[in-house]
Amino acid sequence: MQVIFKIRRQKQDKSSWVQSYTLDVESGNTILDCLNRIKWEQDGSLTFRKNCRNTICGSCGMKINGRSALACKENIGSEIEKFSLAANGNIPEIMIAPFGNLPVVKDLVVDMKPFWDDLERVEPYISTNARNIPEREFLQTPEERSQLNQMGNCIMCGACYSECNAKEVNAGFVGPHALAKAYRMIADTRDSDTENRLENYNSTDGVWGCTRCYFCNAVCPMEVAPMDQIGKIKQEILPRHEANDSRSIRHRKVMIELVKDGGWVDERKFGLFVVGNYFKDLKGLLSLAPLGLRMLTRGKFPTSFDASEGTEEVRSIIEAIQQNR
Template sequence: MQVLFKVLRQKSNHTPHFQSYTLEVESGNTILECLNRIKWEQDGTLAFRKNCRNTICGSCSMRINGRSALACKENVGSELQQFSHTQSGELPEITIAPLGNLPVVKDLVVDMSKFWQKLEAVEPYVSTQARDIPEREFLQTPEERSRLDQTGNCIMCGACYSECNAVMVNDSFVGPHALAKAQRMVVDSRDTELEARLELYNQDTQGVWGCTRCYFCNAVCPMEVAPMDQIGRIKQEILDRKDAQASRAIRHRKVLVELVKQGGWIDERKFGLLVVGNYWRDLLGLLSLVPLGLTMFSRGKFPVSFESSEGTEEVRSLIESVKAVKSNQ
């Protein structure tokens, strides 16, 4: 079958444009195989990265039909089945573009420097003390090693970073790839710097609190590392060690759980007052809510009453049960 490949082409600091290539392909052909044929048979100037061709190295990560994926993993048939909406008589189309949140060098090649710099910022290696040469090798039990399995699958392809909304609006946020590696260090039995690491990852919106919980990183990860889940686990480690006075981000989470336990869902009247106003301790914080409160009131958006949800006792019981399970792990 014939397929139209629309590739976003661009040189550094130039306006991007789509260039179309028509290929006769099989449904089982990978996107990378198609790109190779375009380069070899039609346009030798097309630039893209590749290496292993077997979902191991992560080099061929790019945006395929609007989401970040590995070109060596996705094939023509599945792409057309999921994303093609062409009219009768038109050639089916597949669009290919470079990763997001990173500057383009040429065509589908992006500059990964910032990606690697942010990874380095979380110190993704076992602490120096743990790496001192011992009398014998450092042994781990099968259970200790199994805690590293999921995060250890990360191939640093950049798909999660490309889709991250937090990175898009907050350049200081280290990114889901870095925090997934950070979680690997948190649970590594060989590391001796857990408390220092948690303080590092607790740095305002630069660390875990910068995550907007959009789930895009989980959705596109080709290795099922689930970066957002790993960020959540780091948050829980921090929350277990901090009280509500530590920071607004921590207070936000604790107040949310507290209000849900009380009424089955969030009492919006109290939420802002307790989080921003710090349980009535922060006068400036309380005053900062006044303009918003007046606007909501004038437009009939301010909740004047609160009714607990049905099954509040069950909700409270579930929260306590989850806490009990976590404390016993």
């Protein structure tokens, strides 16, 4: 069968363009197989990274039909079926582009330096003091070691980083890959720097910068679920802080309080409590005034609040979870 590959090509600091290549393929061929053939048979100038071909090294990361993936893992048949590319008898077209959130070096090759720099910011290695045990090894039980397995599966391919909405709007955000590794350090019983780590991650450049879009979970080829690991770090941070400590902490705590009270969020109180810090932050309150006035003039401001059905059940579930942490 024939497939048209539309590949976004680019030279460093130049505008990109799309170049099309037609190839006879089998449904079981991987995207990487096809890129190899294009390079070997049609255009030797096409540039991309590859290495193991077995979903181990993470080198061949790129955007395939709009989502970040490994070219060695995705095959022609699944792409055509997933996106109904052969509808109406047309020749299927597969779109290939470089990763997002990283500068393009050439074609499908991106500069991974920002990715590695962000990883270094979370200090993804066991603390020196924890390694300083001269008498014997630092042994872990099988149960303790099993807590590290999911995060340890990360192959640093960059797919989550490429898809991250938070990174796209906030260059300072450390990224889902780094925070998944960060939770591995927190969960590791050999590490002795947990409190400092949690303080370092307690910011909008850390865990509170995550927009919870789930894209990192959706594209991770190793099921590391970075967003889940970010949530676990948040749960470690919250009990250590009061609502007054920061707006990020307050956002989470106020939401839980309001849901416990009414089964869902009372929007009238939410902004006042979070931005206005329970009426203590005059600057925050004043910043809400323009929005409040616009809502009032357009009849969008709710004048009352009705608790949802099953509020008592919701409250009991939240309290049970809080007691069993």
